[in-house]
Amino acid sequence: MTGYAAFLGKEWMEIRRTWRIWVLPGMLLFFGLTSPILALVTPSLISSLAGSQPGMTITLPPPTPFDAGAQFLKSLNQLVIFALILGGAGSISGERATGTAVLAVTKPVSRSALVMAKLTADLLLLAASTLAATLLCGAMTAALFGTVTWRPLFFAVGLWLAFAILVTSAMSLFSVWFRSRGAAAGAGLAFFFVTLLAAVWPPTVRYSFIGLSSQAGTALAGGTVAWWWSVGTALLASCLFAIVSMKAFEHQEL
Numbered sequence: 001m002t003g004y005a006a007f008l009g010k011e012w013m014e015i016r017r018t019w020r021i022w023v024l025p026g027m028l029l030f031f032g033l034t035s036p037i038l039a040l041v042t043p044s045l046i047s048s049l050a051g052s053q054p055g056m057t058i059t060l061p062p063p064t065p066f067d068a069g070a071q072f073l074k075s076l077n078q079l080v081i082f083a084l085i086l087g088g089a090g091s092i093s094g095e096r097a098t099g100t101a102v103l104a105v106t107k108p109v110s111r112s113a114l115v116m117a118k119l120t121a122d123l124l125l126l127a128a129s130t131l132a133a134t135l136l137c138g139a140m141t142a143a144l145f146g147t148v149t150w151r152p153l154f155f156a157v158g159l160w161l162a163f164a165i166l167v168t169s170a171m172s173l174f175s176v177w178f179r180s181r182g183a184a185a186g187a188g189l190a191f192f193f194v195t196l197l198a199a200v201w202p203p204t205v206r207y208s209f210i211g212l213s214s215q216a217g218t219a220l221a222g223g224t225v226a227w228w229w230s231v232g233t234a235l236l237a238s239c240l241f242a243i244v245s246m247k248a249f250e251h252q253e254l
Contacts, residue, residue: 004113011121020087025129027083031075032133036068036140068141069153069220072134076160077213081167084126085192088171089185091118092249093178112246119172119242123165130161149222156220159227162234163212167192169241176249209234 015021043060092115134157141148167188174187198204205211207229215225 003110004117007114007117008120011117015121015125020125023087024080024083024125025132027080028076028129028133029136031072031080032136033140035072035075035137036144039063039067039071040144042067063145065141065145065148066221068137068145068148069156070217072137072153073156073160073216073220076157076164077216081164081192082189084164084167085171085188086185088122088168089175089181089188091122091172091175092245093175093181093184111250115172115176115246115249116242119169119245122168122172126164126168127161130157130164152220152222155225156216159212159216159219159225159231162231163209166209166234166238166241169238169245173241173245173248176245176252207233209237 040063043063046060134154138148138150138153141153170191171184171188174184174191175181178184178187195210198208198210199214205214206226209230211230212234215227215230219225219227
């Protein structure tokens with residue numbers, strides 16, 4: 001892949017100097033900071049609202065460190081995944097729209113290097129941001145609740161990260177296939193909803209990446225998780241998405 005290192009450096013410079021350095025890391029750090037706070041105050045808020053209604057009483061158990069992790073994981077599974085889909089929709093299609101792709105391939109840079117450099121930069125940003133947000137969530141949980149169970153928290157977030165890597169790799173492919181960001185985003189959303197629908201069939205949950213979401217919740221609660229099937233198939237599918245992305249881009253007319 002000629003020019004991979006040069007284009008990867010270009011991607012990191014673009015991340016540092018544009019909105020990309022703020023959106024995904026900002027979201028993750030925000031959820032890492034606020035999830036323990038929400039877990040702490042939610043029972044009081046619900047009880048207060050219920051008390052304002054005549055004849056209604058709701059009693060909730062005291063919040064625990066598990067609730068903080070569960071709130072964080074819920075935000076990751078919903079809002080952050082949507083952000084990855086919408087942000088990844090312009091990965092390659094955006095380069096084509098601005099003319100950067102045409103300019104790059106006229107230089108000693110292979111098309112596969114362009115695709116792989118962008119995917120690598122996106123995955124490194126995702127991994128670093130997730131690590132920082134998890135550490136922040138754990139620190140806030142310890143500060144507010146007096147304790148935190150680090151191993152289940154990191155295990156659960158690690159399982160989520162495997163699915164997030166899969167989604168990011170899938171968006172790289174969709175961004176190559178579709179010239180429109182809207183079409184790529186629509187394909188990404190369709191892929192995500194298909195994974196949700198497939199979760200109703202137990203074999204897919206047990207033997208594929210479809211089970212990562214439910215397994216993350218089990219891991220957070222300290223349960224035993226047979227994670228190798230889910231993580232293995234997620235990483236394998238991610239590699240296949242990346243390979244197909246490079247092959248498809250090599251044969252496309254820019």
